[in-house]
């Protein structure tokens with residue numbers, strides 16, 4: 001492509017070092033899409049004839065078939081996806097192929113291809129987040145009746161409905177979905193780089209509005225920024241990192257829940273593995289891998305930031321290093337979203353209701369105590385005094401090695417006169433769950449109302 005100015009060839013080692021075609025061939029569809037739009041504009045302004053445009057279109061059809069059937073010969077010596085495709089086009093149709101790059105540079109070309117690719121990938125991620133939310137919603141519907149401990153500091157804190165816990169995951173993912181929407185609304189659809197040339201614009205009278213390809217909604221305002229900006233890639237990898245950190249937290253809960261110590265759930269054969277030495281084992285590998293891959297994806301975010309931070313204006317070859325980070329971050333995140341949806345399928349997410357009840361019946365953690373403090377407040381005792389009386393009751397129960405469920409009227413009286421026998425009817429965990437009647441609370445009415453709202457919302461969004 002640039003042999004004219006050079007007398008020697010690149011060293012083999014350098015060729016291998018500098019090539020990107022082994023990974024950027026993933027941009028082939030976007031590259032062809034951009035080139036077709038650009039060719040049509042070159043024809044409109046008289047650089048290409050009608051016949052040449054038709055030849056280019058025909059050439060790209062052939063190339064598409066070759067790539068799709070695996071027959072296309074990717075050549076390392078042609079460095080990247082852009083030069084491989086252009087060179088094949090010229091091989092197929094001759095001079096018209098050589099005219100295609102008029103006014104364009106690989107710098108505005110790669111920025112355009114990559115932005116388009118990120119746009120489509122964002123949509124794919126959006127769909128996968130949505131599918132996981134749908135599975136979570138279904139499992140939440142199944143578990144409104146199941147009461148489990150909620151933890152703070154990983155100590156039993158308050159009883160909640162398992163549905164409420166699962167809807168917490170749903171909410172985390174809803175924020176992720178919003179962020180992906182923001183990326184496509186404000187980022188990947190904006191500031192089309194094509195037309196910015198190498199860094200200073202296009203010398204020919206192209207109208208960039210004709211290059212929007214049904215995706216872009218505005219043209220870059222500054223050619224220098226346009227060819228060197230990769231914020232859209234950063235945002236996408238940040239979005240992936242955020243999704244992964246959520247999936248990792250969910251994984252951690254499920255790993256704990258499926259231990260013998262908790263035993264709240266059993267994960268199905270399809271998402272667990274056995275041990276090569278211990279026949280009794282069922283390991284939550286799907287969740288562990290998701291948790292493990294989170295480090296890898298967040299690592300890509302750091303890598304990308306570090307690549308970008310010291311670049312002088314404008315395009316620098318360092319930018320070729322942006323792609324693998326984005327490709328791998330999005331591949332891993334998509335895979336993890338899909339595997340997590342499988343974990344939350346009806347077959348693979350088995351809730352062990354009896355085991356959970358046994359755990360609650362142990363009385364450990366004294367979650368009933370909050371009932372006492374609340375009840376005292378309703379009797380007119382200031383909350384701080386109620387807190388103190390309840391604290392003394394917990395101490396009493398603990399020192400006697402008993403459970404709240406074993407308390408008698410005499411026990412209450414022994415701790416404080418204000419603890420009347422009627423309190424004994426208020427001590428159930430269910431009563432405590434039902435007391436949380438606020439919008440975001442655990443009362444059945446509220447949880448069912450949230451489920452209904454979210455179901456409508458899931459349904460509407462699909463249309």
Ligand code: ARG
Nearest residue numbers: 020080106107110317319320
């Ligand atoms: N493969 C290159 C990249 O990904 C394409 C742009 C090359 N531009 C250049 N001036 N060498 O960044």
